[in-house]
Each structure stands twice: as C-alpha cells, then as structure tokens.
Amino acid sequence: MKKCFSVIVMLIMTVVLLLPLAACTREEVNPGNKIDETKTQLRISNYQGGFGRVWLDNAAARFEEKYKNKSFEPGKTGVEIHITSSINDTAGSTFLSGLPNNPNHIIFTENVSYDAVLAGNYAADITDIVKEQKLTEFGEDVTIEDKLDTSLSNYFATTAGKYYALPHYEAYNGIVYDKDLFDIKGFWISASGEYTKNKSNLSKGPDNRGGTYDDGLPATFDEFFALCEYMTQKGVTPFTWAGGVPVLATHALVNLWADYEGKANYYLNYSHSGTATTLVNSxxxxxxxxxxxxxxxxxxxxxxxxxNADLLKRQAGRYVALDFMQRLVSNEAFYTDLSFSPSETNLTAQGTYLLSRLESTKKPIAFLFDGVWWENEADESGKFEEYSVYGETRQTRKFGWLPFPKATTTQLNDANNRRTISTNCNNSLSFINGNIKDENILKCAKKFYQFIHTDSELQEFSVVTGTLKPMKYSIPLEKQSKMSEFGKEILALRANEYVDIVYTYARTDDFVNHPENYYPETIAWNTSLGYNPAVIFKAGNTTIKDIYDLLTA
Structure with missing residues (x-):
C-alpha cells in the first residue's frame, strides 16, 4: 500500500479540530501544583481528547489514598501524583520524539504508533506486570494479559512476547439517536409497520430478534430513509454532524461497511490472512x-x-455503505446546513444536537454522527451543565447507539444476522516512559499501571466516561446505576452475544511499517476525490462506481 502525503496533512488538521478547547493541569486539585517532598512524586501525561481527564483525576486520588502509608523511596512515605492533561502536546509524533526528555513517568496518548515507540526505545518493559504477575494484591487471580482479546495480545506482546504498552481506550464511531425524541414524536416502528409511541409491540429491528435492544428501530435502508422522510413531516431534522470534522461521519460509515461484511471478512483488511467471500468482480x-x-x-x-490484499478494495460492504451515505446526502431535508459548515466542530455539533430538542425555537434533531466518547466529551466541555437550565442533565437524558440498518431484507433475514462493530484504534496507547532511571520511581509507576488496569478501576473509567477500555471486565449493577442511558447501552453491546467487536490491530509487515494506511478513512475510500464520502457526494455528480473504479484501478 502507498502512503499519501495529502492524507497525512489532512489527518493532522482533523486531529486539531477534534481537540477540546480547554486544557488544564491538576492545579485544580492541588493549587499551585505544590510538591510535597516527603512523598514520592509520580508524573502522568494525559491526552485530553474525548475521554477527558476526570477519570484519571479520580483514579489518582484513589491511588494516593491506597498507598498513603507506603514507602516507594527511602525516607519518603506516600505518593503525590501530578497530571499534565492537555490537547496540544500530549499526542502525535512530535510528542513521541520528545519523550526522552519528557518529565512524565506514565503516558496516556493517541496518534502514536506502537511500533514507533518500540523503534525509539521510548517505553519501559512492562512484561512483568502485564504477563507474569497476577493482580493478587488487588484481589484478582488473573494477569492484565488475561483481560486482553487475543487480537490485542498478539499485537502488543510483539514477536518476542514482551509488552511495552497497552491500548488505552476502546473507541468507535456511529450514529447517536435521541430516545426521548422517539418517545415524544412516536418514531418507533410497530410490529405492523406503523410509527408509534407505544413500545409494547414493536418491530424486531435490524437484529431481526424480538425482545432485544433494537426493537422498533429501522431494520433496512428503505425503512431508515422512510423514517427520515416521516421525521421531516413532523418538523424534525433527521441528522447533524460536524461539518468542520467530516471524518467523524466517514468513521461512522466504516462501521456500516464492517457490519455488512461481518467480523471475519472485515478483519481481513488488517490481518491479510483468510478467505474473502464478498469481492465485487465488476x-x-x-x-x-x-x-x-x-x-x-x-x-x-x-x-x-x-x-493480493489490494483485492479487499472490492469488498461489497464498502460500496453498500456508500449507497447509504449517497441516499442521505442527496436529500438536503435530511440534515442541517451545519453538517457541511467548516466552522462546525465536533464540540459545537454536540451542542447543536443537545440543544435542538430543548430550545423551543429550534427544530429537534434525531441523529448525530460522532464517536462513542461524544457524551463524555460534551459533558467535560460543559455542554450538559450549560443546558441544565432546561431541567435536563446527562443522567436524565436518554440517548442510544443506533445499529446500522441492513441493506435489504436479504441481509436482515440471514440466519447469521449479527452486528459487527469496528473499533477506531487511533493508535491509542498507555505506557511507562523508558527514560526513568530511578528504580524506585519505576516501581511506583508500575504499581500505578497495575492499579489502573484492575477491574475496579476499569469499572470506574466506564462509569465516568460512559465508554469501555478494550479489556474483559464486567460492571456491577450498583455502578451501572451511576451511568447514563447511553453509557449503559454501550456496556450492553459488549455483553450482547450477537455483537462482534473487531479490534483493528495486526502484526503484519504493512501494518507495522505503515500504520497510517490503516486509519479508517485511509483504509476505506481514499482516492484522488478525497476520503470523506459525504463531502464527495455533496460536491458533485460522483457515483459509487466512480469510487470503485478509482479504488480498484
């Protein structure tokens, strides 16, 4: 596969647009960021993107309390944690190259290639605490490695079987929908095909199974766009998204491609090993x-x-997904003008969406293209607090993660009908800085790293962010009760036996040497026309076949 300089430049611009506007340090907790010389000093760098910093502040406080009487260094008792959490200097290649002189001991970042970390010797060897030591100190009879999906352990363990980092978060893009609006307007689909407010006898939804989470939702493309038309008749705009960050809609569309293909076919795009069964010849x-x-x-x-991995550019799911986006973009009544406005960022789009149903002078909006982190991002940027004057909060509002409809009834009625979700890895990593010379500091850093990967802390991460870490853990009901409706739905998806999660990592030569080729937008529809289908279809008369011809030339 070939690198594309223009794509890399555009990706950098996209990352800038995706960043929250505010950054802070732990001075809010420790005014003046004063240092207590009687305690071991542990410094942490955190990329403050959609997952924010609240989860880490809370974890740091719990760790300090747990080890307040522990001595990690001679003459010192307890630990004092200092967190640098920002959006300008905590991710990307420039941040990576500066690690040898970076004062932080533990790193939570993204847009950093794991293999670049390995090549630069930027991370400490953590094989002992990931693979060899069980978490018995924390009441668990497993290792951190035991919590990883096989595709993740195969990648992060390296060919030598050693660990130097772990994936930081589990992220994917798709469609948010406003359940409250569905209740108010009667957008649920009954078993007889009518739109209704009554949820006692709903259609089976795209999983084609009654009594499940997607009952009453559109099952096929035709049902979906009929619903969009009905919404416009009821004074509702179906969609909005960040026109200034169009890649969010593109990443969402990747999940429609993945859902069409299914786990085995879709993962071929990363593993380059197996049998492809959906290739379009012409x-x-x-x-x-x-x-x-x-x-x-x-x-x-x-x-x-x-x-012959380039043959995967012929996968039918790529082009069926394009059909969905072309149908959406072709009707201007189906989305806001802001969906193509360069000034509409991810944060302002979240505000547009959240406010639309609350402000009487605005038209309600049913759907939002965004990432699974959207609710936490909106919360930490102050959107829910700002709109609390309308009497609703993050905890009271009900949002869901819309399953993509199936292309036709043929897919819907398939006996193997499943939902496939493609994670957007973003090269998210957590690791211990390789420049630590003091063995006592390294010991403390490793202890925190273990602590942060205990079930209890993984659970707390999910409660705060409404998302998941890419590890196996369950969340007790008493903790689930603290989560929003949206967070609970994301949690339930992981536990659903008919949902497959694809972790988009692979230890192939091409993935290792050219990770930029595996960003969702570059692996999907990157051609001379660009890589954002919504923008491409909006701009002119491009057809699906035009994109197919360019990809398969």
Missing part, C-alpha cells in the same frame, strides 16, 4: 447495489495474503 451503471443488497458480478471465494 460494477455497472452508477454502482448502486441490486435488490438483494449485493452486486451481480461477484468473484468466487478468494484466499487473501499480503501479496
């Missing part, structure tokens, strides 16, 4: 899929390896 007309949600001229099942 495309005619405008490239719209046929009535069965596929294409007439398909290739036979094909064995994939690194030598």
């Amino acid at each position: 495309m005619s007309g405008t490239g719209k899929p046929n009535a069965s949600g596929t294409y007439d001229d398909m290739m036979p099942a094909t064995s994939i390896d690194e030598s």
Whole structure:
C-alpha cells in the first residue's frame, strides 16, 4: 500500500479540530501544583481528547489514598501524583520524539504508533506486570494479559512476547439517536409497520430478534430513509454532524461497511490472512447495489495474503455503505446546513444536537454522527451543565447507539444476522516512559499501571466516561446505576452475544511499517476525490462506481 502525503496533512488538521478547547493541569486539585517532598512524586501525561481527564483525576486520588502509608523511596512515605492533561502536546509524533526528555513517568496518548515507540526505545518493559504477575494484591487471580482479546495480545506482546504498552481506550464511531425524541414524536416502528409511541409491540429491528435492544428501530435502508422522510413531516431534522470534522461521519460509515461484511471478512483488511467471500468482480451503471443488497458480478471465494490484499478494495460492504451515505446526502431535508459548515466542530455539533430538542425555537434533531466518547466529551466541555437550565442533565437524558440498518431484507433475514462493530484504534496507547532511571520511581509507576488496569478501576473509567477500555471486565449493577442511558447501552453491546467487536490491530509487515494506511478513512475510500464520502457526494455528480473504479484501478 502507498502512503499519501495529502492524507497525512489532512489527518493532522482533523486531529486539531477534534481537540477540546480547554486544557488544564491538576492545579485544580492541588493549587499551585505544590510538591510535597516527603512523598514520592509520580508524573502522568494525559491526552485530553474525548475521554477527558476526570477519570484519571479520580483514579489518582484513589491511588494516593491506597498507598498513603507506603514507602516507594527511602525516607519518603506516600505518593503525590501530578497530571499534565492537555490537547496540544500530549499526542502525535512530535510528542513521541520528545519523550526522552519528557518529565512524565506514565503516558496516556493517541496518534502514536506502537511500533514507533518500540523503534525509539521510548517505553519501559512492562512484561512483568502485564504477563507474569497476577493482580493478587488487588484481589484478582488473573494477569492484565488475561483481560486482553487475543487480537490485542498478539499485537502488543510483539514477536518476542514482551509488552511495552497497552491500548488505552476502546473507541468507535456511529450514529447517536435521541430516545426521548422517539418517545415524544412516536418514531418507533410497530410490529405492523406503523410509527408509534407505544413500545409494547414493536418491530424486531435490524437484529431481526424480538425482545432485544433494537426493537422498533429501522431494520433496512428503505425503512431508515422512510423514517427520515416521516421525521421531516413532523418538523424534525433527521441528522447533524460536524461539518468542520467530516471524518467523524466517514468513521461512522466504516462501521456500516464492517457490519455488512461481518467480523471475519472485515478483519481481513488488517490481518491479510483468510478467505474473502464478498469481492465485487465488476460494477455497472452508477454502482448502486441490486435488490438483494449485493452486486451481480461477484468473484468466487478468494484466499487473501499480503501479496493480493489490494483485492479487499472490492469488498461489497464498502460500496453498500456508500449507497447509504449517497441516499442521505442527496436529500438536503435530511440534515442541517451545519453538517457541511467548516466552522462546525465536533464540540459545537454536540451542542447543536443537545440543544435542538430543548430550545423551543429550534427544530429537534434525531441523529448525530460522532464517536462513542461524544457524551463524555460534551459533558467535560460543559455542554450538559450549560443546558441544565432546561431541567435536563446527562443522567436524565436518554440517548442510544443506533445499529446500522441492513441493506435489504436479504441481509436482515440471514440466519447469521449479527452486528459487527469496528473499533477506531487511533493508535491509542498507555505506557511507562523508558527514560526513568530511578528504580524506585519505576516501581511506583508500575504499581500505578497495575492499579489502573484492575477491574475496579476499569469499572470506574466506564462509569465516568460512559465508554469501555478494550479489556474483559464486567460492571456491577450498583455502578451501572451511576451511568447514563447511553453509557449503559454501550456496556450492553459488549455483553450482547450477537455483537462482534473487531479490534483493528495486526502484526503484519504493512501494518507495522505503515500504520497510517490503516486509519479508517485511509483504509476505506481514499482516492484522488478525497476520503470523506459525504463531502464527495455533496460536491458533485460522483457515483459509487466512480469510487470503485478509482479504488480498484
């Protein structure tokens, strides 16, 4: 695969737009950031993106309390943690290259290649606390490695079986929907196909199973766009998203591609090992899929390896997903003008969405393209507090994570109908700085690193952020009760036996050497036309076949 300089430049610009506007340090907790010389000093760097800093402030306070009588250094008792949490200098390649002189001991970051960390010797070896030592001190009879999905342990353990970092967060993009608005306006779909407020007898939804979380939601593309049309008749705008950060909508669309393909077919794009069963041999007309949600001229099942991985650009799911976006963008009544406004950032789009149902002079908006972190990001940027004057809070408002509808009834009625979610790894990492010379400080840093990966702390991360860490853990009901409706739904997705999560990492030569080729937008629809389908379709008369021809040329 070839690098594309323009894509990298645009990605850097996108990262800047995605960043929250405010940054702070732990001076809010420790005015003046004063140092208590009687305690071991532990410094932590945190990228303050969508997952914020509250979870880390809370964890630091709990660690300080737990070890207040512990001596990590001769003549000192207890630990004092100082957190640098910002959005300007805590992520990316520049941050990475500065690590040898960075005073922070523990790093939580993103847009940093793990293999670049390895190549630069920027991280300490943590194999002992990840792979060898059980978390018995914390009441657990497992190692941190035991909590990892196999695809993650295969990647992070390196070929030598050693760990130098772990994935920081589990993130993916999709469609947020306002459950309250569905209740108020009667947008649920009944078993008989009527729109209703009565949720006692709803349709089976896109999983085609009654009595599940998606009952009453549109099951196929046709049902979805019929609902959008109905919303406009009821004075509701179906969609909004950040026009200044169009990649958010693109990343969401990647999940429709993944859902169409299913876990095994979709993961081929990263593993380059297996059999592809949905490759389009040729495309005619405008490239719209046929009535069965596929294409007439398909290739036979094909064995994939690194030598022919470019064939995966023919996966039907890529183009079925484009059909969805083209249908959406072709009707201007289905989205706000701000969806294509360069001034609409991710934060302002969240505000637009949250306020739309509360402010009587505005048209309510049903759906938002964003990341799973959106609610926490909006909360830490003050949106929920700002709008509390309307009598609603993050805890009282009810939002859901809309499952993408199936292309047609053929996919809907498939006996293997499952939901597939593709994580957007963003090269998120946590690791211990490799420049620590003092063994006592290293010991303290490793203890905190273990602490942060205990079930109790993983649970607290989820309670605060409404999202998950990419590890196996459950959350007790008493802690779930503190989560918002949206957070509970994200938690339930992980536990759903019919939902597959794909972690987009692979220890292949191309992934290791060119991680930028595996960002969602670059792996999906990157051509000379750009890589954001919504923008491409909005700009002119581009067809699905045009994009297919460019990708497969």
